[in-house]
Amino acid sequence: MAFNSRLSHLLAAVALAVMAVFAWDAGRQGLWANMVLGVLAGLGLLVFLAVTYSMRRNPDEPAVVGPEDAGNLHILLDQMPIPLVRHAAGEGPRALNRAARGLFGTDDLIVTGAEVLVPAVTGAVAGSSPVLSLFGRSYAVGVSEILSDDGAVRLATLTDVEMEMNKAEAAALRDTLHILSHEIMNSLTPVASLADIATSYLAQEKGENVEAAGEALEMLSRRAGSLTRFIEAYRSVARLPEPVLQPVDAGRLVEEIVAPFRATSGVVFEVTVAEGLPRVLLDESQISQAVINVLTNAVEATEGCEDRRVVVSVGAGAQAVVIRISDTGPGVPDALRANLFTAFATSKPKGTGTGLNLARQIALAHGGNLQLVEGGMTTFAFTLPVRG
Structure with a gap:
């Protein structure tokens, strides 16, 4: 049984690009084992592309890749830690590698999660990376569209971005809290101070109105002090340092x-x-x-x-x-x-x-x-x- 090499080559090219991005990101985060895995898988895909292209007899005719070469491609795709999915009009989405099969709990056709996955894959613009929520985590969807003998086919990568999104959310909240607490404290401190000063001035005076004003100032001072303690307690969130892992x-x-x-x-x-x-x-x-x-x-x-x-x-x-x-x-x-x-x-x-x-x-x-x-x-x- 033979495979049309056009689809195989495009799959390998997409996988190569994904592995390059994966290796670069792993290196940026200091995950050296993942980076080495990405580099090795990328080299394997390069070898596959070089060998299959060199076997073409006539550049104007599509080459035929035998079952052994197709099997090698599947082995390489299984080394990708990022789920790879295929979707064509008129059929359900299919898992193309081990990561995708593990994520969706299937050997081929994706059923669980398809109601969320299909709209994201079909609605995404090629080159964009929309984010979808799947099984309690966030995934960036990278989509490429190719033409095969069966018509238009979409290939999608699902990159887990839950960690990055959570970190971004935490950093944004800390920045907001830092600004708000700083501005509130700057305004609150002189209010409390002036209330205490005014109270001390009134202590030297007598009269019903003076006494009422003194009570109001004391209440203002107490409330300002309570709010100051509250803001100081909440500043601990804004001052949260980067974790030392x-x-x-x-x-x-x-x-x-x-x-x-x-x-x-x-x-x-x-x-x-x-x-x-x-x-x-x-x-x-x-x-x-x-x-x-x-x-x-x-x-x-x-x-x-x-x-x-x-x-x-x-x-x-x-x-x-x-x-x-x-x-x-x-x-x-x-x-x-x-x-x-x-x-x-x-x-x-x-x-x-x-x-x-x-x-x-x-x-x-x-x-x-x-x-x-x-x-x-x-x-x-x-x-x-x-x-x-």
Whole structure:
């Protein structure tokens, strides 16, 4: 059985371009193993293209690639860590390499996720990179259109950009908070100072109106002081430094964080750590603070409950380690769910709304996320990507 080489060559050329971009990006991020993999796969594709073109008898006629050459192309495509998808009019999308088959859970025809994938592939302009949400992650779709014996065919690459988008979101929020807190503090500080000065002047005077003015100034001073403390607490998010990443055993880290809670909180802690988890590149001090914030909320949520229990698990996700923290409290109020991770959102009388927000910003800065998991116990899940 023979293959028309035109499609094979175009597939190889697209794959070569993808591998070049992948190797460059891996090198930029210091992921040397991925960069070497990209370079080797790219060299293999170059060899394939050179050999098949040299076998053409007549430049004006399409060459025929035998099953062995086609098999070699499929082997090379399987080395690509980026999912590659084929879509033609009148038929469903198909997975062209191992990464695509793993992502969509299929050997060929894509069913699960096709309702999101097909509109993105067919609607994308060649050369653009629209972003779609697929299986809880964000993918940039790169599309090329070719002509084959069967008509127009679209080839699409799906590049996972969840980490980059999360980092960008975290950086943008930190910049915004820094500017806002700076401007608010600049305006608030003289207000509090002038209120104190005016109060001291009025202390030397007497009369009903003077007394009322003094009380108003004291109230103004107290409110200004309260707001100053609030802004200072929230500045911790804006001042969050870039994480210093080192390989960390997430299971060991969680066990160490839980130990003092178990000894002092009066809450029963159940901790499970899956075996064989990969080490994760983390800033240990930052992630520790993020986990502590969520654990503190979990412990406080169980106050007044007969069954005071917090369940913590560390397991594997899709190219990630997932830390889940569940509690037996009454749950998150419906009115708070939509703004749960928003600045200043809190249901506590003396809360500042910084705990969960800071925890999520730390997770985002690591290319991961912190989310509320629906159903069952109140559960928050940290997703921390495994890189390299």
